Amino acid sequence: MQINMKVLVAHITSECNEHISHVADLDAFLLLYGDDCIKAMHIKDIFEEKNIELVPAIFASLHPSGMIKHEAFDFIANKIINTIRDNINEIDGIYLQLHGASGIKNLDEVSGEHYLIKKIREIVGQFMPIAVVMDPHGNITEELTNNVNLVRCYRESPHSDQVDTERLVAKKFINLLENRREMKPIIRKLPIMVGGERSVSAKEPMLTINTMLDEAEKDPRVFSDSYHIGYIRHDDDKLGAAVVVVPNTPQDIQYCEKVADEISAYAWEHRKEFKFSGNFDEPSESIKKAISFVGKTAVITDSGDNCGAGGAGQNTVILRELLKSNLCGKKVLIAGINDPQTHSQMNSYKIGDHISIDLGVGEDELSAPVHIEGTLKQIGEEMYGLGVSHVVGKAYTVNVDSTFIDVIILNRNIQYGNMDQFHKAGLEFHNYDIVVVKMGYLDTYLVPETSYHIMALTDGPTIQRSEKIPFKRIYRPMWPIDDFDSLRYID
Numbered sequence: 001m002q003i004n005m006k007v008l009v010a011h012i013t014s015e016c017n018e019h020i021s022h023v024a025d026l027d028a029f030l031l032l033y034g035d036d037c038i039k040a041m042h043i044k045d046i047f048e049e050k051n052i053e054l055v056p057a058i059f060a061s062l063h064p065s066g067m068i069k070h071e072a073f074d075f076i077a078n079k080i081i082n083t084i085r086d087n088i089n090e091i092d093g094i095y096l097q098l099h100g101a102s103g104i105k106n107l108d109e110v111s112g113e114h115y116l117i118k119k120i121r122e123i124v125g126q127f128m129p130i131a132v133v134m135d136p137h138g139n140i141t142e143e144l145t146n147n148v149n150l151v152r153c154y155r156e157s158p159h160s161d162q163v164d165t166e167r168l169v170a171k172k173f174i175n176l177l178e179n180r181r182e183m184k185p186i187i188r189k190l191p192i193m194v195g196g197e198r199s200v201s202a203k204e205p206m207l208t209i210n211t212m213l214d215e216a217e218k219d220p221r222v223f224s225d226s227y228h229i230g231y232i233r234h235d236d237d238k239l240g241a242a243v244v245v246v247p248n249t250p251q252d253i254q255y256c257e258k259v260a261d262e263i264s265a266y267a268w269e270h271r272k273e274f275k276f277s278g279n280f281d282e283p284s285e286s287i288k289k290a291i292s293f294v295g296k297t298a299v300i301t302d303s304g305d306n307c308g309a310g311g312a313g314q315n316t317v318i319l320r321e322l323l324k325s326n327l328c329g330k331k332v333l334i335a336g337i338n339d340p341q342t343h344s345q346m347n348s349y350k351i352g353d354h355i356s357i358d359l360g361v362g363e364d365e366l367s368a369p370v371h372i373e374g375t376l377k378q379i380g381e382e383m384y385g386l387g388v389s390h391v392v393g394k395a396y397t398v399n400v401d402s403t404f405i406d407v408i409i410l411n412r413n414i415q416y417g418n419m420d421q422f423h424k425a426g427l428e429f430h431n432y433d434i435v436v437v438k439m440g441y442l443d444t445y446l447v448p449e450t451s452y453h454i455m456a457l458t459d460g461p462t463i464q465r466s467e468k469i470p471f472k473r474i475y476r477p478m479w480p481i482d483d484f485d486s487l488r489y490i491d
Contacts, residue, residue, distance in 0.1 A: 005050075005092040005177060010057035010080045011041050012096075012113070015137070016103030017310025018234035019461035019469075020066035021363065023105060026075055030390055032059035041097060042163045043170040050174050055091055057083035063384045064310040065413060067103045067234070073112050080116065084123055093129040093177050094120065097166060100138015100153075101231035110236045114144055121147040129180075131173035133166050135159065136229045137196050137309075139238040142491075145185040149176060150246055153226045155210045156201045158444040172224055183223065185246045186256050188264040189490035191478045192230075192241040194274045195466050197303065197440040197455065199229045203277040205270035209263060216245070216259045221252035225259065227267070232466050233310055239474045240490050241267065268487040271479055276464070278441075279454035286456035287321050290434045291328055297430050299446065299453040301439040304460030305366070306415070311462045313338035313413035313438045314367040316360040318456060319405075322436075323370070327404055330433040335416040335425075336382075336395065336408030343411035346396040349376045355398060359409065366460050372407070374398045380426030382410050385418050385443075395425040406432075417443025440464065 016024070037056040038044050047054055057080040062068070084094070102112040109115045120130065131150040134140065136157055145151060150173060154165045176183060199206050206227070213225045224246040230239055243264045247256040280303075281289065290298040305315040319334055342357050349355055353376050360369035378397040384390055396409040408416075408425055416422060416437045422429045429435060429449060437446070440462065442453055457464055467481055475490045476482060 006053045006055055006087070006090050007047060007177070008055040008057060008084060008087060008091045008094045009038065009041060009043070010096055011037070011059040011061065012076060012102070012116070013099040013135070014062035014068060014102040014112070015064035015099060015231070015310050016067050016101060016234060017064070017461050018067055018103055020310060020312045022066040022312060024062055024065045024068045024072065026069070026072040028062055028065060029072070029076070030059070030061040042166050043095070046167055046170045047174070052174065055083065055087050063413065064308055066310065066312070067105045068112065070104055070106045073104045073107070077112065077116050077119070081119060081123065084120060088124065093131070093173065094124070095131045095170060095173055097133045098138070099135045100140060100228070101135065101233070103234040103236070110234060111139060111238055113138070114141065114238065117144050117147050129173070129176050131169055131176070133169045134228065136227065137231050138228065139230050139236065139240070140187065140228045140242045140244065141238050142187050142189065145187045145244060148185065149183045150224060151185055151244055152224045153228050155213065155226070157196055157199060157206070157229070158441065160444045182250050183246060185244050186253070186260050188243040188260045190241040190243070190264055190267060191475060191488065191490055192267060192271055192274070193232055193239055193466070193474070193478050193481070194229065195232055195440070195464060196229065196309065197276055197464050198274045200277050200441055205267065205273040208270070209267055212263050212266060216263070221248055221255045222246070222259060223248040227263065232469065233462065235471050235473045237473045237475070239471070240478065243267070264489070265487065276455065280457055281454060283317060283321050283456045283458050286454045287318070287325055289454055290452070291325065291330055293452045295451045296433045297450055298434045299442065299450045300434065300436045301442065301453065301455045302436060302458050303440045303455045304458030304463045305438050306440040306462040307413040307438040308415045308417070308443070309440060309462040311413060311438055311460060313410065314361050314363060315458065315460050316368060316370050317366055317458050318436050319359070319370055319407065322405055323400070323403070329404065331404045331431065332406065332434045332436070333427065333432040334405065334407045334436045335422070336410045336414060338410045338413050340411040343396065343409050346376070346409055351376055351379055359407065372398065373401045375401070377406060378426040381424040382412060382414050383421050383424045384414065385416070385421045389420065391424065397425060397427060413438070415439055415443070418445035419449065
């Protein structure tokens with residue numbers, strides 16, 4: 001049956017780390033409008049098949065960074081709010097792709113998504129259908145779920161199913177639009193707070209949790225379900241994990257509450273299985289293990305400066321350790337170090353020139369400058385590789401004199417997670433024995449390229465020992481900061 005409807009769509013993704021001094025302004029966002037916005041959301045054909053017209057507001061994507069300027073967020077939020085107001089008499093529903101980990105300077109709610117959802121519901125009233133797709137590393141609350149009809153996050157971490165989930169939620173939303181009924185998510189907010197490196201979906205307990213979600217969703221009474229790991233990089237009363245189950249009809253609420261309780265109980269009972277997976281060690285030991293590995297290519301992740309979780313990419317800790325190490329003839333690439341001032345100096349050099357620089361912003365001991373005498377080896381392009389890939393400037397690769405160490409000098413916090421990014425920089429990943437990236441767990445696209453990888457437990461804005469992060473506004477007790485046995489849902 002063909003229906004004539006209109007759905008307003010918008011996309012905002014940002015992962016904001018309050019432990020970074022840099023504040024992101026509007027020019028740090030990738031902003032798309034009109035057909036470009038719709039295309040970037042990956043759902044155009046699904047709505048077109050049902051003859052549903054899409055009304056695009058904005059596509060706003062920010063590479064993980066520090067907090068966002070209030071004025072920048074206002075511009076994006078007002079674009080969505082004003083588009084809704086301009087089309088309030090035409091639209092039949094709202095479909096949003098949000099992250100859940102934004103942090104806005106001087107915003108009482110801290111989270112831009114939570115503020116936006118509340119504002120949208122105030123404008124459209126209590127009955128207009130609203131669907132939301134979220135990142136599992138975003139924070140969700142009962143207040144947010146009360147203001148939407150359908151919310152679901154991706155299952156996989158790393159997020160190999162992001163586009164599939166965006167499309168699945170679009171299909172489910174159309175089902176709701178075609179068969180209007182009361183629909184309200186059930187949420188169980190859990191006092192569990194762990195980072196992404198302790199909740200990889202290929203490992204327990206997430207492996208079983210996702211299996212339970214998949215099995216539960218086969219029952220027609222369960223319209224949708226998801227496990228929200230949460231985000232820990234800014235202090236906020238919304239922190240903590242959550243199980244969300246959406247009943248298909250009001251008659252299914254009791255059954256779905258049981259499903260939510262069962263999955264929540266499993267997560268709580270197996271909470272101590274949320275731990276680092278794979279290889280990990282202190283920085284010096286991680287380097288020794290990568291050097292001793294026979295074969296290529298080995299990867300070391302500088303987890304305390306993880307650009308994928310908002311790290312500034314400025315730390316020089318691993319570079320300093322490598323310069324002290326016997327590399328045993330191994331070729332090493334550090335991808336890369338963010339130092340805008342030194343990056344600006346590189347503009348005056350050409351390939352083959354000898355350079356003398358101090359690399360490191362010197363903001364703290366972790367980013368202490370390192371004097372480098374070397375040769376400019378390559379001038380390529382620096383490219384963000386998350387979501388919609390886009391080139392943002394030049395990447396300068398310098399070979400350090402009398403070493404086998406190459407360093408990419410950047411003016412942004414780029415997380416090198418796929419081969420296209422290395423190629424844009426003018427480099428071949430597999431020409432190196434060891435590659436250092438500013439990451440926690442490896443990006444989905446980097447894993448098959450590596451023969452060995454190890455996570456260096458460095459300090460920094462994305463420190464993996466989350467128990468060391470001082471929190472003031474979160475619910476307590478919270479595991480693993482507090483050790484307690486009885487599960488109590490966060491109200």
